[in-house]
Amino acid sequence: MPALLEVRGLTTRFRSSGGTVTAVDDVSFDVAQGETLAIVGESGSGKSVTALSILRLIPTPPGRIEAGQVLFEGQDLLTLDDAGIRAIRGSRIGMIFQEPMSSLNPALTIGLQVAEPIVEHRGATWRDALTRARGLLDRVRIPDAAQRLAAYPHQFSGGMRQRVMIAMAQACEPTLTIADEPTTALDVTVQAQILDLLKTRSEETGSALVLITHDLGVVARYASRVAVMYAGRIVEIAPARRLYRTPQHPYTRGLMQSVPRLDSDTAERLVPIEGQPPDLGRLPQGCAFAPRCRVVMPRCRTERPVLAQIADNHAAACFHHA
Amino acid sequence: MQRYVIRRILTLIPTLLFASAIVFVTVRLIPGSVIDLMLSQNESGAAKVSRQSLEAALGFDRPVYVQYLQWIGGILFHGDLGTSLWQRTPVSEQILQRLPVTFELGLLAMAVALTLAIPIGVGSAMRQDTAVDYITRSFSILMLAIPGFWLGTLVIVFPSIWWGWSPEIKYTPFLEHPGRNLAQMIIPAVILGFGLSAITMRMTRTMMLEVLRQDYVRTAYAKGLARRTVIVRHALRNALIPVVTLIGLQAPVLIGGAVIMEQIFVIPGMGLLLLEAVNSRDYPVITGVFLVVGVAVVAINLLVDLSYGLLDPKVRHQ
Numbered sequence: 137m138p139a140l141l142e143v144r145g146l147t148t149r150f151r152s153s154g155g156t157v158t159a160v161d162d163v164s165f166d167v168a169q170g171e172t173l174a175i176v177g178e179s180g181s182g183k184s185v186t187a188l189s190i191l192r193l194i195p196t197p198p199g200r201i202e203a204g205q206v207l208f209e210g211q212d213l214l215t216l217d218d219a220g221i222r223a224i225r226g227s228r229i230g231m232i233f234q235e236p237m238s239s240l241n242p243a244l245t246i247g248l249q250v251a252e253p254i255v256e257h258r259g260a261t262w263r264d265a266l267t268r269a270r271g272l273l274d275r276v277r278i279p280d281a282a283q284r285l286a287a288y289p290h291q292f293s294g295g296m297r298q299r300v301m302i303a304m305a306q307a308c309e310p311t312l313t314i315a316d317e318p319t320t321a322l323d324v325t326v327q328a329q330i331l332d333l334l335k336t337r338s339e340e341t342g343s344a345l346v347l348i349t350h351d352l353g354v355v356a357r358y359a360s361r362v363a364v365m366y367a368g369r370i371v372e373i374a375p376a377r378r379l380y381r382t383p384q385h386p387y388t389r390g391l392m393q394s395v396p397r398l399d400s401d402t403a404e405r406l407v408p409i410e411g412q413p414p415d416l417g418r419l420p421q422g423c424a425f426a427p428r429c430r431v432v433m434p435r436c437r438t439e440r441p442v443l444a445q446i447a448d449n450h451a452a453a454c455f456h457h458a
Numbered sequence: 459m460q461r462y463v464i465r466r467i468l469t470l471i472p473t474l475l476f477a478s479a480i481v482f483v484t485v486r487l488i489p490g491s492v493i494d495l496m497l498s499q500n501e502s503g504a505a506k507v508s509r510q511s512l513e514a515a516l517g518f519d520r521p522v523y524v525q526y527l528q529w530i531g532g533i534l535f536h537g538d539l540g541t542s543l544w545q546r547t548p549v550s551e552q553i554l555q556r557l558p559v560t561f562e563l564g565l566l567a568m569a570v571a572l573t574l575a576i577p578i579g580v581g582s583a584m585r586q587d588t589a590v591d592y593i594t595r596s597f598s599i600l601m602l603a604i605p606g607f608w609l610g611t612l613v614i615v616f617p618s619i620w621w622g623w624s625p626e627i628k629y630t631p632f633l634e635h636p637g638r639n640l641a642q643m644i645i646p647a648v649i650l651g652f653g654l655s656a657i658t659m660r661m662t663r664t665m666m667l668e669v670l671r672q673d674y675v676r677t678a679y680a681k682g683l684a685r686r687t688v689i690v691r692h693a694l695r696n697a698l699i700p701v702v703t704l705i706g707l708q709a710p711v712l713i714g715g716a717v718i719m720e721q722i723f724v725i726p727g728m729g730l731l732l733l734e735a736v737n738s739r740d741y742p743v744i745t746g747v748f749l750v751v752g753v754a755v756v757a758i759n760l761l762v763d764l765s766y767g768l769l770d771p772k773v774r775h776q
């Protein structure tokens with residue numbers, strides 16, 4: 137089966153007076169129909185920029201997608217005209233953002249915001265779209281959906297707003313949902329609820345899911361495959377189980393060790409990765425992880441390792457496996 | 459909401475009382491009292507009136523605070539603003555005649571200001587740092603810097619020199635002949651509106667730029683909405699919330715400007731009434747005008763606060 141989404145050599149840069157930053161550097165990955173791919177990495181590693189680049193939502197200027205292809209159902213989204221990409225956004229690909237507090241419009245009702253994509257893409261009347269919106273709110277388990285249609289975002293808690301975001305992103309039953317750290321801003325107690333909901337809803341609508349997170353802990357439960365990003369590049373990509381059992385890249389190993397054990401109830405990071413997160417404006421010549429790597433070799437400081445297949449479906453960008 | 463309005467009005471009463479007391483006293487301190495003026499006009503008359511009898515007749519022989527209390531009492535208990543010293547007609551009658559004229563001028567000026575400021579402000583934000591943006595911003599600074607009275611004077615002077623045209627001097631009330639009335643009001647309204655539009659335009663631009671950076675605007679784009687829909691439905695409404703406040707704050711500026719325009723274009727509104735009253739030291743009229751203007755400013759600000767609730771759901775639910 138051909139992949140639903142094929143990202144090929146995606147490169148996105150930001151230009152400012154301080155210089156150019158390559159936030160996403162030659163990134164490639166596939167997402168199959170109905171699967172869940174997790175993208176993990178520290179904050180600043182380029183996860184959001186990757187997600188935004190797929191839908192061409194990068195603020196330009198300062199940002200620009202400089203190279204690559206985003207093949208969605210065989211069509212390159214990067215070469216579509218304005219009407220073409222709009223027909224994809226919110227209809228074929230739904231997006232959920234990190235900040236439920238600021239991602240909903242404070243001046244518009246929940247009903248309008250959830251119904252809007254239905255009106256836009258399905259040509260429904262507002263009346264019909266609002267009826268559908270009520271059903272959608274029901275399905276993301278917002279109590280009293282009929283009344284809540286007329287409510288405004290500030291009357292909802294963060295968790296409830298993220299439910300609204302899920303209802304909205306999946307209003308047109310997209311074949312792909314991109315969720316960019318959907319629970320990072322939420323209370324720990326509701327994080328699992330939201331992720332479960334996102335997963336169930338995606339299964340119900342048959343949507344593939346790209347789940348972005350900086351928390352490897354949540355990945356195992358929800359994702360079938362995982363891509364690990366570091367300094368704008370994918371440094372390792374593998375099926376989730378495999379990645380947990382045999383992480384290959386030193387950075388992935390470091391991440392694993394910093395995940396709290398499932399049976400401990402502390403959220404503390406046990407063994408944080410030493411060193412500073414990379415400064416994208418001044419990356420070292422060789423491997424970006426070299427300055428923090430425990431098993432660094434001389435070669436790592438001069439040459440940049442490329443992502444290479446080390447087993448079935450498992451690739452890593454590290455000279456130890458070349 | 460009702461309780462909020464009532465509380466607001468109650469807290470305003472002391473402010474208005476205090477302000478009215480200050481006006482009441484200061485108008486009596488303007489050099490050359492009404493008594494002097496009346497006596498000087500009376501000089502040639504046959505029956506000379508003595509200063510004492512005149513003061514007694516007008517009630518100025520009593521201490522100022524007694525006069526003030528009488529005045530305030532008249533307003534509070536009888537809704538009586540007093541009587542003009544010269545015309546001997548009720549002040550409220552004179553004001554009621556003039557108020558609609560100024561109100562119309564202000565409304566027209568506001569309409570001009572908003573129809574200019576909001577589209578230009580939005581357009582300027584959309585084309586940030588392009589030639590269009592620079593031109594509109596420079597224009598707005600120019601509008602801010604040019605005093606209305608100077609523009610008004612130019613409009614009076616130059617067309618009359620060049621084409622022998624000058625604005626109509628005889629005022630036509632709106633209800634009598636709307637077309638003629640508007641033709642007469644439009645020039646001062648546009649001049650006033652230009653001045654007001656400058657700040658509003660800049661504010662609209664700034665707020666629009668701010669709002670366009672917000673996450674919910676990105677959400678709107680992620681839904682596949684057209685730029686136009688994102689701007690009109692998602693951005694503009696949020697950007698206009700602070701702009702509305704600004705309009706309220708400009709009410710006193712607008713009234714001040716209207717006073718000047720009325721004089722230049724001989725429009726018989728509150729401004730002209732005030733000027734006439736000051737020239738003839740008609741104290742009850744002066745204080746009456748100030749009081750009404752004060753109440754109007756307060757009322758406009760209250761209205762603006764309430765309309766805030768229409769735009770900003772957070773305020774509405776508090």
Ligand SMILES: Nc1ncnc2c1ncn2[C@@H]1O[C@H](COP(=O)(O)OP(=O)(O)O)[C@@H](O)[C@H]1O
Nearest residue numbers: 150157159178179180181182183184185198416
């Ligand atoms: N709007 C922007 N302007 C300039 N630089 C940006 C912008 N957005 C992202 N970047 C750059 O891209 C890098 C990656 O950001 P991002 O993808 O948001 O990281 P994360 O993995 O935490 O989602 C940032 O460190 C920053 O340097």
Ligand SMILES: [Mg+2]
Nearest residue numbers: 183184316317
């Ligand atoms: Mg991010």
